[in-house]
Amino acid sequence: MTAKPGRLSHVVLIGLLLIAAAPARAQSDPPVLITADTLNYDQSLGLVTAEGKVELVQGGRTLLADTVSYSEKDDKVIASGNVSLLENDGTVLFADYMELFAGMKNGFIRDAAMLLSDNSRGAAASAERRDGNRTILRKAVYTTCSLCEQDRSRAPLWQLKGERVEHNQAAQEIVYRNAVFEMFGIPILYTPYLSHPDPTVNRRSGILPPSYIKDTFFGHRVRMPYYYVIDGQSDLTLTPQYSTDQGAHLTAEYRNRTATGEMEFDGSITEEDSSGNVRGHFRTNMAFRAKDDVTFGANILRASDDTYLNRYSVQNRPYTNTLTSRVYAEGINNRHFAAVNAFSFQNLRSDVRNGNVPIAVPIMDYSAVFEPGDYGGRWAFDANMASLYRSSGTDTRRLSSTISWAQPYYAPSGEVFTATAMLRADGYWADSVDQSLASTTNSDGTEVTGRVIPAVALDWRYPLVRDSRYMRQLIEPIVMAVVTPYGGNPGTIPNEDSLSFEFDETNLFSINRFPGYDRWDGGPKLNYGVRSAVYGNNGGYAELLAGQSVRAKSDDTFTAGSDLSDSMSDYVARLTFSPGRYISFVDRVRLAQNSQLSVQRHEIGTTLGTSTNFLSLSYAKLADADFVDDTGEREAISGTLRAQLTKFWSTELRHTRDLGDNGGALLNFGGLRYTDECFDIVLFAERTFTVNRDIQPTTTIGVRFRIATFN
Structure with missing residues (x-):
């Protein structure tokens, strides 16, 4: 057929x-x-x-x-x-x-x-x-x-x-x-x-792409990671490294993910050829969900010594002066939030005694926001309990609670009024209050003290909006009056959580500008400013917020660098500008309230371009606003240029410079990258200028590559 x-x-x-x-x-x-x-x-x-x-x-x-x-x-x-x-x-x-x-x-x-x-x-x-x-x-x-x-x-x-x-x-x-x-x-x-x-395989045991790096600390070093799949929910990555100047170094990372949470462990160990000292670190991150509204976990980080993490570039990131470890449990139920935390800190600064570093067990928080009433008023309640212990120095136990009520009112003219009343109560039990942690002199022995602080505030805003064919304009004057008693910071209350402070536009209209519980922003004050914005139909916009705070009299609770110790504060402002998707600009500034309007604080950040071709620049000038460390004024500039040279070739350049009197370059980086559908290789050179005990300026040259299918 x-x-x-x-x-x-x-x-x-x-x-x-x-x-x-x-x-x-x-x-x-x-x-x-x-x-x-x-x-x-x-x-x-x-x-x-x-x-x-x-x-x-x-x-x-x-x-x-x-x-x-x-x-x-x-x-x-x-x-x-x-x-x-x-x-x-x-x-x-x-x-x-x-x-x-x-x-x-x-x-x-x-x-x-x-x-x-x-x-x-x-x-x-x-x-x-x-x-x-x-x-x-x-x-x-x-x-x-x-x-x-x-x-x-x-x-x-x-x-x-x-x-x-x-x-x-x-x-x-x-x-x-x-x-x-x-x-x-x-x-x-x-x-x-x-x-x-x-x-078809998403995960398979085997050797991962190696890397080669040469720098002035390690000499020549080679990494050869090995990835091992334990089962369907966990894996292990071992990364042995050998360098000509520092010898062998081993890093291990374990990951496990289940239906109720996940955990990660990583650590490293090495024996330095020069000293024979064993150095290393351990880190864990765990997060689990007991119920839909209850979570618990831990974030722990410890190092063998002060400079190991930065010296050995663990996870290629700079570390701050303190390593924080935390164990926690949290619950959220509708408008109620409760948390229990335990904190431990490892000091990385040479000028701080380890005995002065506290252990915080427990830190308990509770917050509730209640349903609004018939006229829109809303009650809120916050409570905190903290216990801090030191091997030498001040031990502190604190119990704090705040009850507040806020009532908004929308006038027919378009004005918006918000009345707030709050009552704050704190109780302290402290041993041997340290002068460096309090606002006055030492107090020997055990002190049991407390304070009750009332505060009322009235916030007035008048948003004026105009629509045109191509844009929408907004001008909104803002005035906030706060009435609260002077003082509230006796010398028997140590300052544990409000040591560092910066006055800016983010806390201009706050009743209490301190970030923690131990210090209170007392005395009557008037905060005023204006918010102005233009929003284009094509997505572009510009926003400006500027203002000042006026106090009834000066207050020595604040340091001179914070600019709130005088009756008249400096002027603070933030300008955000983006005419289109390829341009963004943010300028935050604090100008002295004197006739010269000298710049006390200035931060600028701008990005031009797309995700593959862009120029990013940032500038920062920051005053010293720390109660403990006399860091002085800091001024720096940094920039990043990334360019897609061809379809497959791209480059990235980075530079950071300290503009202080004894400043200079902090970081120089240059990289060249080739990427296509089957191959990726990065050639880079980096020079850091940081000096901190055994951390010295370092030049690094390296290569990293990945072959599709073998990554």
Whole structure:
């Protein structure tokens, strides 16, 4: 029977074919579906011959070819001419000739090519399919790189060649025998055996991309990470490192994620060749959910000594003067929040005695915001309990509570009034109050003291809005009056949580500007300012907030650097400007209230460009506002330039400079990167100028690379 059907005839012939073949086909074999321009079926021989745009589907596999013959008795398919076989996992085999058996699970392929689900590809002189699972290629080549469109015979950026390559779909693995790794067609590395996971694998144990770095501290150093999959929810990464000047160094990271939470542990250890000292660190981050509204966890970080983390560039980040460890539990239920914390601190400063560093166990917080009343008024309640212990110095126990009420009123004229009343009560039990932590002199022995502080405030705002064809404009004058008693900071109350303070636009309209509980911003004051904004229809905008605070009289609770010790504060302002998606600008400034309007504090940040091509600049001038450390005025500038030079090449430059009297460069960085669909390499050079005990200025030159499939 021979036919040249149209589209409808295809369906008819397929149905006849399946009915005729059904009695002879084994019950376990899946049915065969064939479409073609021409079909010839010999019922006596059980042979189907199809020509022209042939498509054969069986068991989830699809075969396309110019010509296909199918023997129903032998369950054998012979295909020729532009043959392609699509597997269930997305793998496609190409050839000029194929012989397939057993439901197209097994067979022989000549001049084979293979395209995997991640667009990686391979080719071979011949290939053999076994057990519907293994594809064995001889004289094969594999790469994740696309071929050059202008010259497809040109060697890809990298490729693996092997005398015998086996792709095991069940094991999700590709194994090479006598493999050669080539770059730009040049042999680089030979190995008698190599294996890597196929593209269907998300996680597989194995070696991760190595890196090479040279700097003045380590000398030459090489890292070779090894990734180990423990089970479906956890893994371990071991990163041994060897350097010519500092010897061996080992880092380990363990991760575990479950339905109720996750945990991470990492640590490192080394023995310095110069001193023989063992140095290292340990870190853990855990977060779990007991119920939908209850979470608990821990964040712990400890180092063997003060400079280890920065000296050994652990996780490539600078660390501050203190390492904080925390164990916590939190609960949120509608408008109620409760938390219990325990804190421990490791001091990294040479000028601070470790005995003065406290342990805070426990720190308890509770906060509740109640439903608004009939007229929109709302009650709130906050409570805090803290216990701090030191091996030498002040021990403090504190209990604080605040009840407040806020009532908004919207006038018909558009004015917005908000009246606030609050009552704060604090109780302290402190031993040997330290002069450096209090506002007055030492107090020997145990002190039990407290305070009750009332405060009322009235906030007035008058937002004036004008709409035009292209933009919306806003001008909003703001005035806030606060009445609260003077004082509230007796010398028997230590200052534990309000040691550092900066007056700016973020706390201009705050009743209490101190960040913690131990210090109170007492006395009547008037805060006033204006907010102005322009919003364009195209998404651009500009916003300005500026203001000042006036006190009834000066207050020595604040340091001179904070600018709140006098009756008239400095002027504070913030300007945010973004005319479009490619430009952003933020300027925060504090100007002296004298006639010169000298700059006391200034921060500027701007970014021009896209995520791939941009210039980012920042400038900061900060006054000393710390109760403990006399850091003095600080002034610095930094910039980052990132440019996409070509489709594959990009560069990044960074510079940070101290603009103080004895300043200079703090950081210089330059990097060049090549990235395409199959390869990523970064060449970089960095110079740091930090000096801190054994941390000295360092020059680093390194290379990091990643090959697709092997990352």
